[in-house]
Amino acid sequence: MTHPGPVMARQDKIPARPLPLLRHIQRFGGMLARHGVPVSPGNLIDLCRGLAAVNLGNRTDVHSAARSILVSRREHLEIFDRVFAQFWDSAVFEQNPRSRDSAGTEDAEEGEPQGRKEPRREPDDGSSDAEGENTRAEPECSPYSDVEVVRNKDFAALSAAETRQARKQIVTLVRRFLSYRGRRRVSGKDGTIPDFRRLFRRGSALGLPPEGMRFLKRKPRRPRLVLLCDVSGSMEKYSTFLIQFMCSLRMELTRVEIGVFATRLIMVTKILDRRQISRSVQELAQRATVWGSGTNIGASVREFNDSQLGRNLHHKTIVIILSDGWERGETDLLSEQMRQLRAAAWKVIWLNPLLGHDNYEPICKGMRAALPYIDYFLAAHNVASLEQVGRVIGTAAR
Amino acid sequence: MLDTIEEIQTRFEAGGYIADRSLATSVHLARTLGKPIFLEGEPGVGKTELAKVMAGVLGSELIRLQCYEGLDVHNALYEWNYLRQLLEVRMQEARGVEKGQIGRNIFSDEFLLERPLLRAVRWEGPAPAVLLIDEIDRADEEFEAFLLEVLSDFQITIPEIGTIKSRQTPFVVLTSNRTREVHDALKRRCLYQWIDYPDMEKEWRIICTKVPGIGDQLSFQICRFMELLREEEFYKRPGIAESLDWARALLALGIEELAPDIVADTLSCLLKYKSDQEKLTGERLLKAIAVSRNFKAGLTLAGGSTAI
Numbered sequence: 001m002t003h004p005g006p007v008m009a010r011q012d013k014i015p016a017r018p019l020p021l022l023r024h025i026q027r028f029g030g031m032l033a034r035h036g037v038p039v040s041p042g043n044l045i046d047l048c049r050g051l052a053a054v055n056l057g058n059r060t061d062v063h064s065a066a067r068s069i070l071v072s073r074r075e076h077l078e079i080f081d082r083v084f085a086q087f088w089d090s091a092v093f094e095q096n097p098r099s100r101d102s103a104g105t106e107d108a109e110e111g112e113p114q115g116r117k118e119p120r121r122e123p124d125d126g127s128s129d130a131e132g133e134n135t136r137a138e139p140e141c142s143p144y145s146d147v148e149v150v151r152n153k154d155f156a157a158l159s160a161a162e163t164r165q166a167r168k169q170i171v172t173l174v175r176r177f178l179s180y181r182g183r184r185r186v187s188g189k190d191g192t193i194p195d196f197r198r199l200f201r202r203g204s205a206l207g208l209p210p211e212g213m214r215f216l217k218r219k220p221r222r223p224r225l226v227l228l229c230d231v232s233g234s235m236e237k238y239s240t241f242l243i244q245f246m247c248s249l250r251m252e253l254t255r256v257e258i259g260v261f262a263t264r265l266i267m268v269t270k271i272l273d274r275r276q277i278s279r280s281v282q283e284l285a286q287r288a289t290v291w292g293s294g295t296n297i298g299a300s301v302r303e304f305n306d307s308q309l310g311r312n313l314h315h316k317t318i319v320i321i322l323s324d325g326w327e328r329g330e331t332d333l334l335s336e337q338m339r340q341l342r343a344a345a346w347k348v349i350w351l352n353p354l355l356g357h358d359n360y361e362p363i364c365k366g367m368r369a370a371l372p373y374i375d376y377f378l379a380a381h382n383v384a385s386l387e388q389v390g391r392v393i394g395t396a397a398r
Numbered sequence: 399m400l401d402t403i404e405e406i407q408t409r410f411e412a413g414g415y416i417a418d419r420s421l422a423t424s425v426h427l428a429r430t431l432g433k434p435i436f437l438e439g440e441p442g443v444g445k446t447e448l449a450k451v452m453a454g455v456l457g458s459e460l461i462r463l464q465c466y467e468g469l470d471v472h473n474a475l476y477e478w479n480y481l482r483q484l485l486e487v488r489m490q491e492a493r494g495v496e497k498g499q500i501g502r503n504i505f506s507d508e509f510l511l512e513r514p515l516l517r518a519v520r521w522e523g524p525a526p527a528v529l530l531i532d533e534i535d536r537a538d539e540e541f542e543a544f545l546l547e548v549l550s551d552f553q554i555t556i557p558e559i560g561t562i563k564s565r566q567t568p569f570v571v572l573t574s575n576r577t578r579e580v581h582d583a584l585k586r587r588c589l590y591q592w593i594d595y596p597d598m599e600k601e602w603r604i605i606c607t608k609v610p611g612i613g614d615q616l617s618f619q620i621c622r623f624m625e626l627l628r629e630e631e632f633y634k635r636p637g638i639a640e641s642l643d644w645a646r647a648l649l650a651l652g653i654e655e656l657a658p659d660i661v662a663d664t665l666s667c668l669l670k671y672k673s674d675q676e677k678l679t680g681e682r683l684l685k686a687i688a689v690s691r692n693f694k695a696g697l698t699l700a701g702g703s704t705a706i
Binding site: 043 | 403419420423424426427430431433435436438467468470472477478480483535538540576577578579582585586588589590591592633673
């Protein structure tokens with residue numbers, strides 16, 4: 001890297017004309033981008049300016065300089081180090097033709113680094129404990145035959161048309177309740193704190209023609225909502241409804257993140273970011289190999305904590321877990337992870353479809369382990385119960 | 399001054415801040431490229447301290463903007479002093495100033511309350527000011543967007559006065575504890591630096607610099623103990639700030655080496671959560687102390703051994 005031109009020798013693989021440092025920097029940027037570290041041309045220009053300010057003969061300095069200019073996330077530091085080593089420590093000079101060829105083709109994928117990782121990770125987990133869970137004894141549930149209104153009908157028993165109706169109700173409900181007053185103040189016609197800024201600008205405080213008093217009020221804000229849906233075998237009868245529910249939520253609210261979990265967690269917000277529900281559902285089904293398999297809530301919550309802390313999980317987040325609490329993994333892990341989740345999030349709400357049935361008590365070990373760290377434990381088996389949920393989110397957010 | 403990476407390291411060390419080479423490189427680049435430096439890391443690893451030391455080294459002022467939820471332009475940039483304006487108008491009336499002239503002067507510099515960002519922009523030198531925007535993750539997204547604008551050209555427009563352009567670009571340090579993800583647009587305008595927990599040698603040097611009068615034996619034991627502690631799974635792992643607190647506490651108690659009861663009594667300097675404290679009791683605590691006490695500095699402190 002010190003003397004970009006002459007160092008590379010392999011005449012057979014590289015063009016005869018020595019490539020200047022600039023070319024290498026450009027390719028290095030491309031290589032980083034292909035590995036999921038976004039690099040803008042502006043960054044590369046900065047890098048060129050920056051390299052002029054350090055000793056090019058010192059590998060450590062060049063490395064730290066490039067790192068602080070090109071990387072802007074902690075997660076990318078490790079990738080950067082690896083790519084840097086691979087690229088500048090001779091590898092680049094030997095594999096020159098390849099790296100150049102791939103530069104054009106792979107650029108297209110750049111936009112979706114996550115999408116590329118996901119399919120690769122799936123096979124090893126999803127298949128391992130996919131079976132077995134369904135054979136476990138299902139909790140008894142009494143069929144709801146006496147109620148006919150959609151409001152009180154169990155989600156598992158809803159027809160397609162009823163589902164649509166229920167979905168609409170839920171969305172209106174969630175929107176109505178999902179706002180709270182933030183700390184930022186805006187000007188308004190009533191309130192207790194005079195808005196001097198506005199009054200002076202209008203001149204009314206100076207005895208000029210009055211236009212009415214102005215006050216400062218707290219501005220309503222929307223909390224961030226994270227919905228983690230259990231899609232394991234035991235929740236299967238609710239799953240059709242759940243998907244539709246998630247899709248409609250995603251369409252209506254921009255500040256909602258959605259993940260599904262069984263043995264592991266998959267964040268599906270991006271997939272649901274489409275206008276057509278049926279396509280989303282298809283894509284979801286393709287991606288989510290965990291669908292219908294066993295449950296490991298502890299591991300899934302850990303995955304959420306580890307990957308989303310500071311991003312979608314912060315002090316303004318209301319986390320909603322939708323699960324029946326049948327845990328196959330370690331309950332110690334579950335309670336520890338729930339504790340961490342509780343510490344990081346604003347509120348944790350657990351929705352349990354079984355809670356709506358008269359004879360249900362949270363006695364399964366998973367549910368018992370999680371209970372101490374839940375702010376609200378609510379039923380979610382029909383629209384009426386979700387209205388209750390909406391009210392709770394509303395109060396929680398105040 | 400501060401033209402090379404080595405010089406930055408030396409000057410910082412003289413100022414009581416041990417910067418590793420990669421951090422010093424970032425500081426150097428921040429100065430040459432005129433870009434803000436964005437520091438991320440666990441609490442208590444010396445993010446804020448860097449700005450303070452930088453101000454000391456440059457011999458200029460540290461202008462600090464502490465972020466919080468709801469922080470807005472008027473608390474960060476400028477605000478008019480309404481009370482004074484009001485009084486001025488009343489006084490002019492009392493003095494019998496002509497009606498058309500009343501209140502003509504109230505939007506002038508005299509009635510302007512300078513907030514940190516404006517102060518940084520109006521700073522005239524001779525050395526560049528150090529602007530510390532602390533815990534940017536606590537401010538909301540709206541403020542971040544506004545900051546983006548200020549940091550890109552260091553130019554502020556006040557409608558009543560005009561545009562103020564900075565004569566001398568300040569050295570800007572942003573810090574974040576990662577309670578939320580700061581937007582990429584802002585981060586990418588900065589030089590990014592992740593500050594990790596220090597290795598043992600670095601921590602030892604920091605303790606020796608910051609806690610004068612501490613004995614070698616105790617300081618080695620503290621460093622080793624801290625190293626062991628950070629390998630454990632705690633909810634909140636102790637940072638350098640905690641090590642320093644602890645070292646000062648032990649020094650104040652006149653302790654020369656670690657012993658189980660002393661560590662147990664002073665554990666609250668290190669672990670700030672009850673669940674974490676409960677994790678470190680009994681066997682585990684005794685073992686950690688025993689390992690720390692047996693620690694022979696020269697063997698492991700390869701780099702630092704020459705200094706010992």
